[in-house]
Amino acid sequence: MKKIFDRPKSLKRVPFRYCPGCGHSLIHRLIAECVDMLGIRERVVGIAPVGCAVFAYDYFNFDMLEAAHGRPPAVATALKRVMPDRVIFSYQGDGDLAAIGTSEIIHAAARGENISVFFVNNATYGMTGGQMAPTTLIGQRTTTTPRGRSSRPDGYPLRVAELLSTIEGVTYLERVSVDSHRDVIAAKRAIEKAFVYQMTGKGFSLVELLSPCPTDWGLSPNASLRWMREQMAHFFPTGLLKDAG
Amino acid sequence: MAKVVAVTGNEAVANALRQVNPDVCGIYPITPQTDMMQRYASFISNGKVDTEAILVESEHSSMSACIGASAAGGRVVTATSSQGLALMWEMLHIASGDRLPIIMPVVNRALSAPLNIHGDHSDAMGARDTGWIQIWSENGQEAYDNTIQAFRIGEHMDIRLPVMVCMDGFIISHSIERLEYLEDAAVKDFVGPFKNLFPLLDLEKPKSYGPLILTDLYHEYKRAQHEVMMKVKDVVLDVAKDFEKLSGRKYGLFEAYRLEDADIAVVILNSAAGTTKDVVDELRDKGVKAGLLKPRLFRPFPYEEMAEALKNTKAVCVMDRSDSFGGYGPLFMEVSSALYQMKNRPALINKIYGLGGRDYLPSHGEMVFNELAEIAAGGKIRACKEYIGVRE
Ligand SMILES: Cc1ncc(C[n+]2csc(CCOP(=O)(O)OP(=O)(O)O)c2C)c(N)n1
Ligand code: SF4
Ligand SMILES: [Mg+2]
Numbered sequence: 001m002k003k004i005f006d007r008p009k010s011l012k013r014v015p016f017r018y019c020p021g022c023g024h025s026l027i028h029r030l031i032a033e034c035v036d037m038l039g040i041r042e043r044v045v046g047i048a049p050v051g052c053a054v055f056a057y058d059y060f061n062f063d064m065l066e067a068a069h070g071r072p073p074a075v076a077t078a079l080k081r082v083m084p085d086r087v088i089f090s091y092q093g094d095g096d097l098a099a100i101g102t103s104e105i106i107h108a109a110a111r112g113e114n115i116s117v118f119f120v121n122n123a124t125y126g127m128t129g130g131q132m133a134p135t136t137l138i139g140q141r142t143t144t145t146p147r148g149r150s151s152r153p154d155g156y157p158l159r160v161a162e163l164l165s166t167i168e169g170v171t172y173l174e175r176v177s178v179d180s181h182r183d184v185i186a187a188k189r190a191i192e193k194a195f196v197y198q199m200t201g202k203g204f205s206l207v208e209l210l211s212p213c214p215t216d217w218g219l220s221p222n223a224s225l226r227w228m229r230e231q232m233a234h235f236f237p238t239g240l241l242k243d244a245g
Numbered sequence: 246m247a248k249v250v251a252v253t254g255n256e257a258v259a260n261a262l263r264q265v266n267p268d269v270c271g272i273y274p275i276t277p278q279t280d281m282m283q284r285y286a287s288f289i290s291n292g293k294v295d296t297e298a299i300l301v302e303s304e305h306s307s308m309s310a311c312i313g314a315s316a317a318g319g320r321v322v323t324a325t326s327s328q329g330l331a332l333m334w335e336m337l338h339i340a341s342g343d344r345l346p347i348i349m350p351v352v353n354r355a356l357s358a359p360l361n362i363h364g365d366h367s368d369a370m371g372a373r374d375t376g377w378i379q380i381w382s383e384n385g386q387e388a389y390d391n392t393i394q395a396f397r398i399g400e401h402m403d404i405r406l407p408v409m410v411c412m413d414g415f416i417i418s419h420s421i422e423r424l425e426y427l428e429d430a431a432v433k434d435f436v437g438p439f440k441n442l443f444p445l446l447d448l449e450k451p452k453s454y455g456p457l458i459l460t461d462l463y464h465e466y467k468r469a470q471h472e473v474m475m476k477v478k479d480v481v482l483d484v485a486k487d488f489e490k491l492s493g494r495k496y497g498l499f500e501a502y503r504l505e506d507a508d509i510a511v512v513i514l515n516s517a518a519g520t521t522k523d524v525v526d527e528l529r530d531k532g533v534k535a536g537l538l539k540p541r542l543f544r545p546f547p548y549e550e551m552a553e554a555l556k557n558t559k560a561v562c563v564m565d566r567s568d569s570f571g572g573y574g575p576l577f578m579e580v581s582s583a584l585y586q587m588k589n590r591p592a593l594i595n596k597i598y599g600l601g602g603r604d605y606l607p608s609h610g611e612m613v614f615n616e617l618a619e620i621a622a623g624g625k626i627r628a629c630k631e632y633i634g635v636r637e
Contacts, residue, residue, distance in 0.1 A: 004546070030448065056504065066357075066358065066360060068358075069328060070303070099302040100302060100332075102302065114602060124275055126284070128274035128275065128276060128279045129274070129279060131279070131283065131300075141288075143283045144272055144274075144286040144290075144298075144300055145290075145300075146287050146290045147290050
């Protein structure tokens with residue numbers, strides 16, 4: 001019988017230990033499939049964040065470097081500059097990229113670094129137990145906003161992709177989601193494109209992936225997908241924000 | 246009337262903060278502190294306190310916000326661990342240099358790399374030279390008591406310095422123990438209302454904090470910081486006396502446990518001191534004159550008092566749950582500085598234990614005391630600094 005579906009070579013043969021229904025497992029797989037498809041497994045280096053995906057190096061079957069919380073874009077910049085023939089990506093949560101590491105991502109983008117950034121937005125600090133992140137929606141309950149986020153005094157959610165779209169150094173920006181089959185296919189295409197742009201020297205790419213965190217949202221995996229469609233996607237509309245490639 | 250409860254260290258300290266009801270609190274999560282500030286956030290949401298919470302985007306911003314709020318004249322708290330404390334480093338010096346009495350529980354955790362979330366003292370030891378007062382706690386009760394006392398110490402009109410209250414990550418922060426809460430009103434009364442000293446926004450007398458001071462007076466400014474630190478010991482003891490009246494619990498600059506007639510002794514911080522006290526008791530039952538010294542005030546360090554307390558011992562082991570690679574453990578360096586001033590001093594060795602949450606067991610303590618007994622009996626010192634509990 002012909003085998004038509006297998007684990008990507010870029011994933012180790014270990015089961016994911018993320019929570020059931022977590023977007024990280026799915027997104028890891030999409031990245032691994034793209035790396036296989038582009039045949040770059042032996043020259044890709046990923047940067048793992050601090051956040052639930054701190055364990056990314058347990059799953060990806062290629063070199064990974066662990067950065068301090070929020071610092072992956074600066075680390076990626078240096079890796080790419082000293083090893084321009086390698087394909088460098090950073091994998092970052094919304095706490096990592098949009099809170100503690102906001103300045104790193106803005107300046108890497110402003111410099112137009114030739115790297116690929118995968119930004120996993122689950123509207124919370126997943127790893128530390130579901131506190132308010134800058135991406136938390138108004139009204140969303142978190143452990144630090146038990147009555148729901150209110151614009152006063154907690155401020156408004158941050159749309160990082162839109163913010164970055166004003167920066168000339170950015171080549172490719174797209175927001176995707178992983179809440180349906182169709183979206184997952186679009187997400188994979190965006191990840192592939194971010195890699196291809198880097199490989200053809202086109203410059204800075206960032207793909208924002210809306211991703212479920214059933215555990216900290218206090219929802220079942222299924223209800224989480226619904227919440228993403230009904231709530232998250234309104235504030236964070238999916239689609240292409242910039243393509244100067 | 247005190248209330249007896251079964252709570253975790255984080256819960257106890259969060260409750261102490263609730264009882265004090267500070268004006269401003271910087272909140273940002275990091276394991277193992279997260280759950281303390283999370284509890285505090287729910288006190289705010291439930292209207293139990295009137296604190297203004299600032300949910301910041303990093304610890305660097307958290308300490309910056311605390312500095313602003315404190316200079317404006319508020320009673321200010323935040324809490325952190327590990328990488329968070331490391332990221333605050335720049336601001337820690339500014340808080341103490343500006344003489345702002347910010348109170349900060351530090352739930353001790355190892356530092357990266359490699360990444361590790363468990364308890365050791367590398368974080369706070371890395372901040373020992375930042376000009377903050379440091380008080381260390383063996384268990385949840387001490388963490389609770391020390392947090393309450395910290396307000397009186399840091400806010401004392403002769404002191405006005407920020408205070409870190411340290412406790413061991415997970416071992417204390419996440420373990421449930423029996424402890425006694427004071428009455429809300431008693432804590433409020435003990436701590437007293439916040440008194441301002443040179444607040445901003447005083448239109449009659451405008452102020453600047455942290456101006457540029459170069460070769461003309463910077464040196465004098467730093468000496469002034471040293472001098473105020475020298476006054477802290479007395480204030481700590483006075484506050485402890487008042488606290489004893491209130492709670493019946495006695496605190497000093499350190500705890501001397503069966504040390505008076507001890508020949509051999511261990512100096513050890515925080516939770517591992519509890520484990521070691523059991524070892525001391527067992528040895529005492531066998532007729533071995535063993536004792537223990539557990540530092541409480543680490544900054545300023547009580548050199549003379551400690552030398553006095555250890556003066557009759559023959560051999561002492563200082564146990565560090567952090568390391569200064571290429572040097573001795575930080576606690577060892579302090580104790581040896583204290584002992585050097587004495588004519589007759591005990592033999593001194595240094596053991597590094599429990600890094601990144603590695604278990605510290607009674608058998609480790611026993612091993613150390615056995616070695617001390619040999620040294621005290623005239624045996625040679627094998628190695629001045631050694632790691633124990635290492636997997637080979
Ligand atoms: C300097 C510093 N501060 C705080 C932390 C604690 N911390 C660990 S993960 C995390 C939030 C992660 O959230 P996010 O990036 O959204 O990742 P997720 O777990 O949601 O995927 C925080 C604040 C840290 N590791 N380092
Ligand atoms: S806490 Fe949320 S982000 Fe983290 S593994 Fe679980 S579902 Fe995923
Ligand atoms: Mg997140």
